[in-house]
Amino acid sequence: MRAVTYHGTGDMRVDTVPDPTIQHPRDAILKVSSTAICGSDLHIYDGFMPEMKTGDVIGHEFMGEIVETGPEVKGLSVGDRVVIPFNVTCGRCHFCERQLFSMCDNSNPDGEKLEKLYGQAGAGLFGYSHLFGGYDGGQAEYVRVPFADTGHLKVPSHISDDSLLFLTDIFPTGWQAALNADVTEGSTVAVWGAGPVGLFAIKSALLLGAETVYAIDTVPERLRLAEQAGAVAINSSEQKPYEALMEKTNERLPECVIDAVGLEAHGAGVLDTVYDKAKTVTFQETDRPHALREAILCTRKAGTVSLAGVYAGMVDKFPIGAAFGKALSFKMGQTHVLKHIPDLLRRIEEGQIDPSFLITHRGTLEDAPDMYKTFRDKTDDCIKCVMTP
Ligand code: NAD
Numbered sequence: 001m002r003a004v005t006y007h008g009t010g011d012m013r014v015d016t017v018p019d020p021t022i023q024h025p026r027d028a029i030l031k032v033s034s035t036a037i038c039g040s041d042l043h044i045y046d047g048f049m050p051e052m053k054t055g056d057v058i059g060h061e062f063m064g065e066i067v068e069t070g071p072e073v074k075g076l077s078v079g080d081r082v083v084i085p086f087n088v089t090c091g092r093c094h095f096c097e098r099q100l101f102s103m104c105d106n107s108n109p110d111g112e113k114l115e116k117l118y119g120q121a122g123a124g125l126f127g128y129s130h131l132f133g134g135y136d137g138g139q140a141e142y143v144r145v146p147f148a149d150t151g152h153l154k155v156p157s158h159i160s161d162d163s164l165l166f167l168t169d170i171f172p173t174g175w176q177a178a179l180n181a182d183v184t185e186g187s188t189v190a191v192w193g194a195g196p197v198g199l200f201a202i203k204s205a206l207l208l209g210a211e212t213v214y215a216i217d218t219v220p221e222r223l224r225l226a227e228q229a230g231a232v233a234i235n236s237s238e239q240k241p242y243e244a245l246m247e248k249t250n251e252r253l254p255e256c257v258i259d260a261v262g263l264e265a266h267g268a269g270v271l272d273t274v275y276d277k278a279k280t281v282t283f284q285e286t287d288r289p290h291a292l293r294e295a296i297l298c299t300r301k302a303g304t305v306s307l308a309g310v311y312a313g314m315v316d317k318f319p320i321g322a323a324f325g326k327a328l329s330f331k332m333g334q335t336h337v338l339k340h341i342p343d344l345l346r347r348i349e350e351g352q353i354d355p356s357f358l359i360t361h362r363g364t365l366e367d368a369p370d371m372y373k374t375f376r377d378k379t380d381d382c383i384k385c386v387m388t389p
């Protein structure tokens, strides 16, 4: 089959690789109908993700049709149309039972590498490095889905792939970001990063009843889409977010703050690369301030900072004084996708939201190398790339 494969920093290719096979009785094989490139894939593309191997199949946002099931797979049949969450989850451990799916105990066979760094390891991930199980991803014609009996959401045939695909990751990620920020009726919210995750955080905050949502970015097309989604745009290359937010909120500042940027903003890498890079970046000196530091300084006293953007390793110069001094709360982590998607599917079915609004680029798997570059460089007004194998 054809699949998008990793060949080093900035080098994604389309290769012919062996078709996946059932390896465990709870596996299923999915024929991919649609797959997307995520901002998290850019951490791989940018060389921030260690333990990648040449030839690894990338991709964790995919859906399609079940074409084969292992003997222990119950409740899922050949021909079923499903969305697959980006986290690989066993569905039966202490954490899965509590719907803390991204913390699954049993789905990351490489977990001990992360335990050395973090003390404990979370779930495996599709198409994402040998720190997270080294599972082949879904930017491919077919993909093996481990624990497929519990790790899927069946979706109705009358809704298009475009409207369902983002249930795999970025819609629930934006949703969890808003919940983690304690957004409720009447909240004032600010979202750093108007990329796909930021745009879903904006939509989610408004669905949860936020009164005003500010969107901070520098890319005009993304800010335009944020405005269309109902946010007030702040272009941080034209206006300092702190000054803009003080003025717009009558000096109260937003109490719910979301970082939908992550590693990209400050150029600090992960794990072994982070120390060197972090040393060369001071928040005051960069012309584009570190999003998280800026977000903390812009949060109202007693407010909540929610990190949806991905961080890894050590990042220095965290303004702990401001966080303590203003009695801030922090929530973060990878999204517990399965926890949120039944509710989000219902909202799509009811017409509360159509997640396809941010698709700007389409192609086949063969277009992946070009699409990665366009999405990375944010050229051609690119917001989200979807491929049909
Ligand atoms: P993206 O790269 O397309 O978007 C990031 C946006 O942030 C861009 O529009 C960029 O211009 C903007 N930005 C960069 N630096 C900024 C700064 N200093 N101030 C304001 N804006 C700034 O990526 P995406 O797909 O939207 O993903 C965003 C983040 O969310 C990534 O780190 C990704 O890994 C992470 N993510 C997390 C989860 C999770 O489970 N928590 C899931 C999916 C994605």
Ligand code: ZN
Pocket (backbone or CB within 6 Å): 038, 039, 040, 041, 060, 061, 086, 169, 170
């Ligand atoms: Zn993703």
